[in-house]
Amino acid sequence: MKSGPDIARIGALIGDPARANILIALLSGKALTATELATEAGITGQTASSHLKKMTEGGLLAQAKQGRHRYFTLAGSEVASVLESIMGLAASKGHLRTRTGPKDPAMRAARVCYDHLAGDMAVRIFDSLQLRSFLTVSSDKGGLGLTDSGKDFMLGFGINLDALAGSRRPLCRACLDWSERRNHLAGSLGAAILKRFQEEQWLRREPKSRVIHISPNGELAMQKLFPTD
Amino acid sequence: MKSGPDIARIGALIGDPARANILIALLSGKALTATELATEAGITGQTASSHLKKMTEGGLLAQAKQGRHRYFTLAGSEVASVLESIMGLAASKGHLRTRTGPKDPAMRAARVCYDHLAGDMAVRIFDSLQLRSFLTVSSDKGGLGLTDSGKDFMLGFGINLDALAGSRRPLCRACLDWSERRNHLAGSLGAAILKRFQEEQWLRREPKSRVIHISPNGELAMQKLFPTD
DNA sequence: TCCATGGTTCGGTCTACGTCGAAGTATTGT
DNA sequence: ACAATACTTCGACGTAGACCGAACCATGGA
Incomplete structure (x- = not known):
């Protein structure tokens, strides 16, 4: 009876505050390194690494290794669009930014x-x-x-x-x-x-x-x- | 420091499998009762009640009490649109149910x-x-x-x-x-x-x-x- | 070669929360 | 009035997972 895409998986990825902060930071379209994202989200590098791995495997992020840096971006414009629309929902509910x-x-x-x-x-x-x-x-x-x-x-x-x-x-x-x-x-x-x-x-x-x-x-x-x- | 529209809150609401099933069931546009949604999600009534309360407070659902039934619907077409777009993301990643x-x-x-x-x-x-x-x-x-x-x-x-x-x-x-x-x-x-x-x-x-x-x-x-x- | 830096993996702790049983409240029907 | 149904609240339990310290790899520069 349950068919269709697994929206819970995506929701859970977005649903963690640290991950949400990372996604919002990447919404600017820039590529950021793992450590930049860690400080942005207010977590340590280890935790960020775990989050970034999950989001990459979940199809939300893309990464480009460059020297000893690892640049992360949103996986595509579709991801950005989903994030924007969710922000719209959250904002309409009264959580302002x-x-x-x-x-x-x-x-x-x-x-x-x-x-x-x-x-x-x-x-x-x-x-x-x-x-x-x-x-x-x-x-x-x-x-x-x-x-x-x-x-x-x-x-x-x-x-x-x-x-x-x-x-x-x-x-x-x-x-x-x-x-x-x-x-x-x-x-x-x-x-x-x-x-x-x-x-x-x-x-x-x-x-x-x-x-x-x-x-x-x-x-x-x-x-x-x-x-x- | 990093406060914005709380996309994490929305994401977390969608991120639980039981809640996701409820939301998908409500994508039909019909108003369903709490027990119907409970069986749809494969959980007991008590658990469903908790979920429904959270989603209502979170702005995702609307409810209409009618007699001893409580009918739930999506809070609006904007919610439906967000759900559909997330389904698009999940589908593109191949994470089909x-x-x-x-x-x-x-x-x-x-x-x-x-x-x-x-x-x-x-x-x-x-x-x-x-x-x-x-x-x-x-x-x-x-x-x-x-x-x-x-x-x-x-x-x-x-x-x-x-x-x-x-x-x-x-x-x-x-x-x-x-x-x-x-x-x-x-x-x-x-x-x-x-x-x-x-x-x-x-x-x-x-x-x-x-x-x-x-x-x-x-x-x-x-x-x-x-x-x- | 050695050191510094960016990033990951491992192990352990701790909190959050989904879950259900049982009891409690409303509403409808007989 | 009593019973039945629909739903909620409370409490307890158990698991998932977010978090960090420390150790571990990889790369770049001296």
């Missing part, structure tokens, strides 16, 4: 990601490199590479590719940008680019933060070196 | 979704309306509307649009069909169409289920009224 305040706009514009650039500016660089066919994107694991013209460009930019090739570290790696939710350039080349920017004093780091401010000269150089049109 | 009984194909063909039609037939109707430009689809959420020719069609079909417009309930709403994974028509217009079908005796409801059987006359009328080619 006071959502988190606006995040630092400077952080979204430009910031450091370990040792390379991230944020809007980094994504623009990545787009520009791809647009001008300096970067080749092969489908296999993180398979980015420089074309011959790309190599010329980097040499002209003042980057010693031979030195980078000596390191065990991969030259090019795609890194998922949390604010832009798109790829930017990581790897030793990404780090070298940041280094060049700093050498030219095109940017200034905020003291105790990841935020980066671009100088007027830097903005000019950006537009000349990495056009996106 | 254990037995796909003989009812399942009939259910996919045509069933009741609270107060309107769902299943293959309902999707065909929706497609037909869209194909003949009776329905306008605007991008914002749930933004459906009738065109002038659509209004004429509905009037000719015997639906009093003025009466429907008087209600606070939206005329047209898209409801995601879990078995077809496509939209069908909900809202007061969807309910009115189901009513017309019943008045014409084009369909027969199976006693204790959401399943609907179409009569030969009904099939004929379907093809004439809602052609899809």
Whole structure:
């Protein structure tokens, strides 16, 4: 007599407060790491790991392993839509929401990601490199590479590719940008680019933060070196 | 810190198997008594009473006391819509309920979704309306509307649009069909169409289920009224 | 090589809650 | 009035699962 999909399974996944917080955080469309989600939900990493595993197996989340990070996103727009409609129900019943305040706009514009650039500016660089066919994107694991013209460009930019090739570290790696939710350039080349920017004093780091401010000269150089049109 | 509309509360309510069974039973749109729902969910009356109380307080159910019976229904079409969309998620993940009984194909063909039609037939109707430009689809959420020719069609079909417009309930709403994974028509217009079908005796409801059987006359009328080619 | 960091697995504790038996309250019928 | 039906409340029991500490893997960087 009971036929049909198992809505109880989905309901139970959404029904735990910690998991609900994680889902709401991911509703922004951004990819977040396991630890970010743990702090977001106010639980320890171990507990979050368990939750994330359950939700992934339950079809609510998708994950992308990247280096030692693990980025989680909602499994698809259908999941987001279900969450939205449930929020509608909950809100109509009188549970109102006071959502988190606006995040630092400077952080979204430009910031450091370990040792390379991230944020809007980094994504623009990545787009520009791809647009001008300096970067080749092969489908296999993180398979980015420089074309011959790309190599010329980097040499002209003042980057010693031979030195980078000596390191065990991969030259090019795609890194998922949390604010832009798109790829930017990581790897030793990404780090070298940041280094060049700093050498030219095109940017200034905020003291105790990841935020980066671009100088007027830097903005000019950006537009000349990495056009996106 | 992280307080929002409490989707966890709603999720937890749906997340218990017994409660999920009750909700699915009520998706038929009928009002059922507490004991009927108890047997439907395979639990005792005491347990059902507890569940029903929680779901009523949680805003999912409405109850009407009548004599010594207590009739329960879903609190509104919004609840039904949320349930259907969750069923869509669960179905897409392949977590179908254990037995796909003989009812399942009939259910996919045509069933009741609270107060309107769902299943293959309902999707065909929706497609037909869209194909003949009776329905306008605007991008914002749930933004459906009738065109002038659509209004004429509905009037000719015997639906009093003025009466429907008087209600606070939206005329047209898209409801995601879990078995077809496509939209069908909900809202007061969807309910009115189901009513017309019943008045014409084009369909027969199976006693204790959401399943609907179409009569030969009904099939004929379907093809004439809602052609899809 | 070694260390630091992100993430997972394991084991144990503790709370939440679904479940039913039994008793209690309403309402209808004879 | 009594009995029967419909449903609720109370109390007790038992299991599921959320949580964290600690130890364990994997990756990246020196």
